[in-house]
Amino acid sequence: MTSLSRNPKDLLAGVLYLAFGLAGVWIARDYSMGTSSRMGAGYFPTVLGGMLILFGLLSVIRSFLVPGEAVGTVAWKGLALVVGATALFGVLLEPAGLVVSLLVLILLSASASRMFRFEWRAAVALVALVAFCVFVFVRGLGVPMPLFGSWFGG
Amino acid sequence: MELFANLAQGLGTAFSIWNLAYCLFGVILGTAIGVLPGLGPTATIAMLLPVTFGLPPESALIMLAGIYYGAQYGGSTTAILVNLPGESSSVVTALDGYQMARQGKAGRALATAAIGSFFAGTVATLLLALFAPPLADMALKFGPAEYFSLMVMGLVASIVLAQGSLLHALAMIVLGLLLGMVGTDVNSGVQRYTFDLPQLADGINFVIVAMGVFGLAEIISNLENEGTRSAMVKSVTGLMPTREDLRRIVGPVLRGTVLGSLLGILPGGGAMLSSFAAYSLEKKMSKHPEEFGKGAIEGVAGPESANNAGAQTSFIPMLTLGIPSNPVMALMIGAMIIQGIQPGPSVMTEQPALFWGIIVSMWIGNLFLLVLNLPLIGLWVKMISVPYHLLFPAILVFCAIGVFSLNNATFDVLLMAGFGLLGYVFRKVGCEPAPMLLGFILGPMMEENLRRAMLMGKGDPTVFVTRPISAVLLVVSLAMLVTVLAPSIRRKREEAFQE
Numbered sequence: 001m002t003s004l005s006r007n008p009k010d011l012l013a014g015v016l017y018l019a020f021g022l023a024g025v026w027i028a029r030d031y032s033m034g035t036s037s038r039m040g041a042g043y044f045p046t047v048l049g050g051m052l053i054l055f056g057l058l059s060v061i062r063s064f065l066v067p068g069e070a071v072g073t074v075a076w077k078g079l080a081l082v083v084g085a086t087a088l089f090g091v092l093l094e095p096a097g098l099v100v101s102l103l104v105l106i107l108l109s110a111s112a113s114r115m116f117r118f119e120w121r122a123a124v125a126l127v128a129l130v131a132f133c134v135f136v137f138v139r140g141l142g143v144p145m146p147l148f149g150s151w152f153g154g
Numbered sequence: 155m156e157l158f159a160n161l162a163q164g165l166g167t168a169f170s171i172w173n174l175a176y177c178l179f180g181v182i183l184g185t186a187i188g189v190l191p192g193l194g195p196t197a198t199i200a201m202l203l204p205v206t207f208g209l210p211p212e213s214a215l216i217m218l219a220g221i222y223y224g225a226q227y228g229g230s231t232t233a234i235l236v237n238l239p240g241e242s243s244s245v246v247t248a249l250d251g252y253q254m255a256r257q258g259k260a261g262r263a264l265a266t267a268a269i270g271s272f273f274a275g276t277v278a279t280l281l282l283a284l285f286a287p288p289l290a291d292m293a294l295k296f297g298p299a300e301y302f303s304l305m306v307m308g309l310v311a312s313i314v315l316a317q318g319s320l321l322h323a324l325a326m327i328v329l330g331l332l333l334g335m336v337g338t339d340v341n342s343g344v345q346r347y348t349f350d351l352p353q354l355a356d357g358i359n360f361v362i363v364a365m366g367v368f369g370l371a372e373i374i375s376n377l378e379n380e381g382t383r384s385a386m387v388k389s390v391t392g393l394m395p396t397r398e399d400l401r402r403i404v405g406p407v408l409r410g411t412v413l414g415s416l417l418g419i420l421p422g423g424g425a426m427l428s429s430f431a432a433y434s435l436e437k438k439m440s441k442h443p444e445e446f447g448k449g450a451i452e453g454v455a456g457p458e459s460a461n462n463a464g465a466q467t468s469f470i471p472m473l474t475l476g477i478p479s480n481p482v483m484a485l486m487i488g489a490m491i492i493q494g495i496q497p498g499p500s501v502m503t504e505q506p507a508l509f510w511g512i513i514v515s516m517w518i519g520n521l522f523l524l525v526l527n528l529p530l531i532g533l534w535v536k537m538i539s540v541p542y543h544l545l546f547p548a549i550l551v552f553c554a555i556g557v558f559s560l561n562n563a564t565f566d567v568l569l570m571a572g573f574g575l576l577g578y579v580f581r582k583v584g585c586e587p588a589p590m591l592l593g594f595i596l597g598p599m600m601e602e603n604l605r606r607a608m609l610m611g612k613g614d615p616t617v618f619v620t621r622p623i624s625a626v627l628l629v630v631s632l633a634m635l636v637t638v639l640a641p642s643i644r645r646k647r648e649e650a651f652q653e
Contacts, residue, residue, distance in 0.1 A: 040342060045332060052328050110547045
């Protein structure tokens with residue numbers, strides 16, 4: 001990216017704005033525009049999408065004119081593990097139940113840390129956290145989460 | 155005196171035993187989460203919001219307000235003790251507060267922060283009680299055109315006063331507005347941007363967005379520079395400030411309170427700007443500016459008073475106009491909507507018990523902070539010492555279960571993961587997520603008012619400039635934009651944020 005532009009951050013941000021703006025306008029073409037006195041469902045979103053496209057273009061153009069910082073290192077491991085573990089929790093909660101999905105969420109996300117190692121203190125914290133969630137959220141507050149899901153006949 | 159009658163009514167609400175308990179619980183919970191390094195007030199409130207959903211509206215809002223001050227005070231505690239400001243508003247507190255802690259004066263710095271915050275909170279609560287009614291009266295006369303222009307001004311002001319690139323802030327606001335369009339259009343019943351998913355028909359809950367871009371994305375960012383975090387705290391002794399200390403902090407506390415109260419009302423101002431401004435003011439006023447950065451007690455007292463005053467007065471536009479001036483207020487508005495209260499000037503007349511109850515409980519919350527936090531300091535120190543690698547999985551767990559419990563939908567958890575990804579990507583390319591959240595909350599309201607105004611104006615956009623109040627608001631917005639774009643002021647603004 002650096003060879004392409006003098007400000008990779010601005011360039012990427014601009015591309016993101018463009019993507020969202022174009023998607024916004026493209027999808028909104030199915031909604032009725034209406035008139036300016038009786039705006040349809042598509043009016044405001046199309047205007048917003050158009051503005052976003054404009055900002056995106058400005059940002060891209062600016063990235064070639066005004067030098068700026070590089071994007072810097074991306075914490076790929078942290079990103080993948082934290083986002084992935086959270087998504088997995090959502091996927092597993094109903095079929096596998098709270099206990100299993102919590103273990104997956106906690107262990108996967110914790111392994112994103114450089115300090116992660118399985119010692120007794122972490123194990124105690126893990127058990128305590130799962131027990132806390134079971135007693136406070138499910139038993140106490142009555143959040144409808146199965147402790148063991150359909151996979152375990154729950 | 156109407157003021158006293160109003161406050162008496164508020165006392166009635168706030169002093170119910172349950173509301174006192176929720177206020178106390180909120181303050182303690184907020185402080186406990188707020189002292190954890192790497193968790194600012196926005197993330198704290200987003201995380202704890204679901205806890206309040208089961209409560210009656212006034213208790214929920216009282217507790218949330220308590221959480222807010224608690225989180226803010228907790229952030230200052232962390233800033234002073236371990237030099238890890240959990241949020242931007244306590245960055246300046248860390249400058250001198252941490253130096254005081256290194257000199258063994260941690261207790262005195264914490265006490266100074268508590269006393270300054272309490273005084274500022276008291277004054278700002280009174281200001282809120284005084285100025286809210288006339289402002290709400292004025293706002294009741296607002297039509298849709300005025301409201302639309304007011305929201306434009308609020309959004310513009312929030313980016314002018316905020317940090318960072320103007321272009322990106324504008325773009326993020328528009329992106330937020332666009333995301334706010336997801337769901338069923340109230341006028342036509344058309345499903346917009348729902349991709350035929352029934353889970354999106356009611357729109358995206360703002361808690362999901364807030365937890366994703368503030369909670370998850372913050373964790374990922376923190377993991378990047380994990381090695382640099384060390385949270386070793388020495389035990390805190392000597393809580394009582396000396397007579398000399400007290401003499402030195404009177405001026406800074408008074409000035410900080412005034413400055414913070416004023417800046418807090420401005421959209422986008424709030425706590426952060428107030429504390430920065432107060433610090434530079436104290437440095438300029440001081441006879442010993444060279445002491446600043448080396449443990450000057452004035453450098454703790456001024457900003458701490460200012461940020462608490464600003465936090466308090468930023469409720470004024472939120473409660474009277476229904477316009478959030480910062481992400482925390484955006485969350486408050488979201489909480490009100492979930493509780494079935496339409497934020498705006500009518501809240502005060504239609505639900506006076508709620509309105510005045512919140513105001514009075516703000517003062518009570520500040521009192522709790524003062525009398526509780528100093529004795530509990532040992533507990534907070536223990537919480538700060540919890541290593542981050544044990545902490546963040548727990549934060550994730552609470553975010554995930556909290557988001558699930560909004561609608562008992564696993565889909566929302568996936569959506570939060572998506573917003574976490576989006577939030578991190580935007581952080582990496584230098585875009586602050588706060589304006590996006592403001593836009594997201596205001597999106598539907600803006601569209602509705604724009605539609606109504608244009609309908610009244612028969613499709614003629616001049617309706618926004620022919621109505622005097624609306625015109626003034628738009629001119630002010632334009633003037634703000636122009637001044638920021640003007641090169642000389644632009645440089646000054648950058649310098650101001652450099653400090």
